[in-house]
Amino acid sequence: MSDDEELQAPDEPAEARWKETLSALFANRLAAAGVVVLTxxxxxxxxxxxxxPYAFTDDDLTRRLQPPSGAHWFGTDELGRDVFSRVLFGARVSLQVGAVAVGFSLVLGTLIGLVSGYRGGWTDIVLMRAMDVLFSFPVVLLAIAIVAVLSPSLTNTMIAIGVVFTPIFARVVRGSVLSVREEVFVRASRSLGASDWRIISRHVLPNVAAPVIVQTSLSLAFAILTEAALSYLGIGVQPPRPAWGLMLLDAQGFIATGAWWMSIFPGLAIFITVASLNLVGDGLRDALDPKQRSIIQSRGVT
Amino acid sequence: MSDEVVLSVRDLEVSFGTKRGRAEVVRGIDYDLRRGETLAIVGESGSGKSVSTLALTKLIPIPPGRVTGTAHLGGELELIAMTEQELSRVRGQRIGFVFQDPMTSLNPVHTIGRQLTEGMRHHLGLSERDARDRAVDLLEKVGIPSPEQRLDDFPHQFSGGMRQRVVIAIGLSCDPEVLVADEATTALDVTTQAQITDLVAELQEELGMAVIWITHDLGVVAGIADRVLVMYAGEVVEAASAEALFARPRHPYTIGLQASLPVLGDVERHDLAAIPGLPPAPTALPQGCGFYPRCSYRDDERCATERPPLTQVAEGHWVRSFYEVPAEEAARAAAANRIVIEPPDARDEGVA
Amino acid sequence: MSAPLLQVEDLSVHFTVGRGRAKQTVRAVDGVDLTLGAGETLGLVGESGCGKTTTGLAILRLVEPTAGRVTFDGTDVRGLSTRDLRRWRRRAAMIFQDPYASLDPRLPVGESIGEALDIHDLHQGTQARRARIGELLERCGLHPRVAGRYPHEFSGGQRQRIGIARALACEPDFIVCDEPIAALDVSIQAQVMNLLGELQSDLGLAYLFIAHDLAAVQHICDRIAVMYLGRVVEEAERLELYRSAQHPYTRALLSAIPIPDPVRERKRERIRLVGDVPSPIDPPSGCRFRTRCPEVFDACERIDPALQAVAGPDHTAACLLHGEVGTEVAH
Structure with a gap:
């Protein structure tokens, strides 16, 4: 009386799941493009x-404010430094700030959100009020306060951004945990004798992954922009280290003189990074969802 | 019931474009609905029973849906070719709807008075005062106590059964010629279900409208239907009067379905005569008879390769099958060593 | 008679809703007694909101009971520590109503089944684990090969089979089946009921079968308990209940079930209940059914009826028509 005639295709063992996820990610052409650009x-x-081609400190006033050319692909800045080289070095700072700051807020925020949503009660109330307080400050203001206390430096910029972003993750995770916690499959797992830890790690976490991933890619983008803003305000990365935000700040004074390349290229770098992060984030979200994955694989989504 | 046909459907086909190709959800159905008649459309999920009716007034997303065929309302209006604007004057006004879930078919942020009067003001051009008076009448008619006060209540202030009464009142608000009840009692408890089916029957008697009752529950059908269409895999596989269908089911699917139901008062506890397998996906319909893969009779070589036509086997009794199941065999399947004891008579307990 | 497998005494589950002044107590389950022998099936029927599902959850402590006693094979379930409770759950499983919601969408179905094996260390090595999962799937009418597939690739009936396989994984003695067929298509319901019956006779399982569909309950159960507003109002052997229902509510329920036969269905007299089920926040004093009972009389308001023996062996009903047995309501 077996009614599984509909399910004929042979099945790969469950261990191959991460491969499936990867192949689904690359089946999505936009996400694949994002991965390539980010790499x-x-x-x-x-x-x-x-x-x-040049060091980021390599100034030469004789070649200041030159437009893009064979020697200087992205032109030169007001001190005659090569913009292309500075954009490359700037990527270090921007990506590092993004990764570390968001990594920090992701871990801390997810932890707080999980505990808060899963335990509920007073734990939830206390943690969430604390997050609300943190959240109610304007992002840049809070970052300025933190940096002002800790003195401006790359590390402190990362800490500031990480702290500012923590409540966002905590909220997203808590909201998802609250709904996943009530799912029948969680109750089913408990009925088999599963411990809280097992339920959280096996059922709750994977099911809150989708919104967290989306939030991560958005936050990475915002972290880079925040770093740019802080550097722009002069309290982030200190010159002469190049950061994309800092370069924009410098460029500001020269827009009127027609040195467009000074602002366009770092701006473009931010834009491309943010866009590819978002594409990868969306692709990852779909690729991690078994249902989406089988749709992607059956038609090869564009 | 009179002979006046209020809704005449011919060659109705509905398909949806999907990722896995075109899904043929309704594959050509025809019926005439007469004034005052109750037509039951029975089938499982995916059989096309709901879509076939919703598609008449484009209550399905188009595209990806595509509807062909004709449906004449009141002998004049052809619905399928109508524009959205023309249809908006038909929906609610000439064809009323009652859906399965009374919680989601009412808008939680508006009072039921507002939801009741909306259609009347729009379709019948009633003033607010008149619409309100009529709403009170309607609520009274569907058995809601103190209707005047309850008009200003919100949906959550009603119980499930009461909400479904409100939905019925809305469905009836513009005196439709046809009332479509789509699984209207499925979400309700049996005692409430009994109240609602009785209510619809009473209202039908009083107002003379025709009812299309879409359900999966053969028990409900037995209680209320004049005629029954049994749908499977997008087709009508059997059409007959309710009496004929239950007394002598002829399609293997109908026979199987009846035999698989547990019956109250069944003395022996044997296995139920389950139909094996699953209904086909609308994107992967069998080449021949839609029921072929699950059929326990399939005794004709055409079954696997040819789609059987709907043929009349007795007055008003139509069957889509090459193989006609002999009466004794059908009866044997239905009885399937069932010894049913009669229920105690509620009547001697002095209650009505 | 030997000691029953499961004995439930005076089980109550009360929830609080609202905060502060608006705080109210919902008496979802309010003093339920049930007894179930090994290998037996007890049906629990009633309309939505009567507390039947909550009763099932409270027996397994998936919802904490407010009061009462649950004894399972000599173990006081309510007295178990969190750790012992987890261990005990090996013996008592549950099958859920909604086969779409009860499987984790992100786990291959084999993993959902294997989870029980992992929790209780019931396998030796990956090979043995895989073999056991395959065996469970096969036992429930699915091919072992489908273990790596995800829930969305299955139909409702197939998912319910997977849910059953999961419940069987730790070889329980007792399964709470919460409306296991309500969400399935008609032609699939019979398949799943047959499967449940087969498993019971092969494995000697005891079921608490919770459903609103009396015909199905009567088909699969040995005894049936009828619930109304948090209480059991009648309990009897399955045919006895049908043949000579004693509580007016049971009779009304029976008469409301449509019979798939137009001739019988149309000529039979229905007992029409008026009104709705009262709120479990403020149940009527005395007999809870009195507000809708066609046979109500003055004592019903005064006395809260207790279950008492009525016609036939092992047939109990909580109705004052059979003698004014119960507790006087304080004014």
Missing amino acids: LLILSALLADVVA
């Missing part, structure tokens, strides 16, 4: 010393 960005940041 290039990371590589160029890592290999900036080798790849960049």
Whole structure:
């Protein structure tokens, strides 16, 4: 009386799941493009010393404010430094700030959100009020306060951004945990004798992954922009280290003089990074969802 | 019931474009609905029973849906070719709807008075005063106590059964010629279900409208239907009067379905005569008879390769099958060593 | 008679809703007694909101009971520590109503089944684990090969089979089946009921079968308990209940079930209940059914009826028509 005639296709063992996820991610062409661009960005940041034609401090007032040319692909700035090289070195700072700050808020926020949503009661109330307080400050203001207390530096910028973003993750995770916690499959798992830890790690976490991933890619983008804003305000990365935000700040004074390349290229770098992060985030969200995955695989989504 | 046909449907086909190709959800159905008649459309989920009716007034997303065929309302209006604007004057006004879930078919942020009068003001051009008076009448008619006060209540202030009464009142608000009840009692408890089916029957008697009752529950059908269409895999596989269908089911699916139901008062506890397998996906319909893969009779070589036509086997009794199941065999399947004891008579207990 | 497998005494589950002044107590389950022998099936029927599902959950402590006693094979379930409770759950499983919601969408179905094996260390090595999962799937009418597939690739009936396989994984003695067929298509319901029956006779399982569909309950159960507003109002052997229902509510329920036969269905007299089920926040004093009972009389308001023996062996009903047995309501 078996009614599984409909399910004929042979099945791969469950261990191959991460492969499936990867192949689904790459089946999504936009996400694949995002992965490629991000990889290039990371590589160029890592290999900036080798790849960049000039050092980021390499100033030469005789060639200041030159438009893009064969020698200086992205032109030169007001001190005659090569903008292309500075954008490459700047990627280091921007990506590092993004990764570390968001990594920090992701871990801390997810932890707080999980505990808060799963335990409920007073724990939830206390944690969430604390998050609300943190959240009610304007992002940049809070970051300024933190940096002002800790003195401006790259590390402190990362800490500031990480702290500011924590409540966002905590809220997203808590909201999802609250709904997943009530799912019948969680109750089913408990009925089998599963411990809280098992329920959280096996059922709750994977099911809150989708909104967290989306939030991560958005936050990475915002972290880079926040870093740019802080550097722009002069309390982030300190010159002469190049950061994309800092470069924009410098460029500001020269827009009127027609040196568009000084602002366009770092701006473009931010834009491309943010866009590819979002594409990868969306792709990852779909690729991690078994249902979406089988749709992607059956038709090859564009 | 009169002979006047209020709704005449011919060659109705509905398909949806999906990722896995075109899904043929309704594959050509025809019926005439007469004034005052109750037509039951029975089938499982995916059989096309709901879609076939919703598609008449484009209550399905188009595209990806595509509807062909004709449906004449009141002998004049052809619905399928109508524009959205023309249809908005038919929906609610000439064809009323009652859906399965009374919680989601009412808008939680508006009072039921507002939801009741909306259609009347729009379709019948009533003033607010008149619409309100009529709403009170309607609520009274569907058995809601103190209707005047309850008009200003919100849906959550009603119980499930009461909400479904409100939905019925809305369905009836513009005196439709046809009332479509789509699984209207499925979400309700049996005692409430009994109240609602009785209510619809009474209202039908009084107002003379025709009712299309879409359900999966053969028990409900037995209680209320004049005629029954049994649908499977997007087709009508059997059409007959309720009496004929239950007394002598002829399609293997109908026979199987009846035999698989547990019956109250069944003395022996044997296995139920389950129909094996699953209904086909609308994107992967069998080449021949839609029921072929699950059929325990399939005794004709055409079954696997040819779609059987709907043929009349007795006055008003139509069957879509090459193989006609002999009466004794059908009876044997239905009885399937069932010894049913009669229920105690509620009547001697002095209650009505 | 030997000691029953499961004995439930005076079980209550009360929830609080609202906060502060608006705080109210919902008496979802309010003093339920049930007895179930090994290998037996007890049906628990009633309309939505009567507390039948909550009763099932409270027996397994998936919802904490407010009061009462649950004894399972000599173990006081309510007295178990969190750890012992987890261990005890090996013996008592549950099958859920909604086969779509009861499987984790992100786990291959084999993993959902294997989870029980992992929790209780019931396998030796990956090979043995896989073999056991395959065996469970096969036992429930599915091919072992489907273990790596995800829930969305299955139909409702197939998912319910997976849910059953999961419940069987730790070889329980007792399964709470909460409306296991209500969400399934008609032609699939019979398949699943047959499967449940087969498993019971092969494995000697005891079921608490919770459903609103009396015909199905009567088909699969040995005894049936009828619930109304948090209480059991009648309990009897399955045919006895049908043949000579003693509580007016049971009779009304029986008469409301449509019979798939137009001739019988149309000529039979229905007992029409008026009104709705009262709120479990403020149940009527005395007999809870009195507000809708066609046979109500003055004592019903005064006395809260207790279950008492009525016609036939092992047939109990909580109705004052059979003698004014119960507790006087304080004014």
